[in-house]
Amino acid sequence: MAEPYVYQKPFVSIGGTDYVCMATRVALTPADQMGDASTFCYPGLQIPSGLVVWTFEVTIKNGYGAAEFWNAVSAIETTKVAFVVRPDTGTIGVTNPQADFNAYVPTIPFMDATPGGTHEFTLSMVTVGDPVFTTV
């Protein structure tokens, strides 16, 4: 068995544009919706219902300009767009699977300025249905 994967430069595309150079964290994680199966014999028991909610999160350091994050993504706020993420910017493969999904882009922050600082914020959105995972 190989060592754990060390992320260097993931691929994160929002509406067809790669924002890896603006990102400090990319996450696509599931949460099983649990059903209450608690009884006298099984107090506190919860069983997965089969429903899963996938949440995509991306932490961005903001930037301004014709092709930069705020200008480009504020134009697609509250719309459903295509997302593509991979552990690495290289081609899809068994060691670099790809996730494709749609999600509604939330309204994004404009600025949060401190002297000499950058503006970092996290966008969180639930995917529209299950992501599609491919290795070819």
Add this chain to the structure above:
Amino acid sequence: MATRPKKFFAAQDFGLGRRRIRAGDELSEFDAVHVSSVRPDLVTDDGPKAAANKKEEPADG
């Protein structure tokens, strides 16, 4: 004459959430529409051709 609803199949192996879909598997109408919305290349109406893309399962051991 009543027409049969069109059938859709997975064009290659892929994952759909926590489900594993194999090439040639028939997709429900909902799954076919949903997968087409993100990866139209993964959905086909040619079942036999799609089934030929099925990869061999690795042997347990």
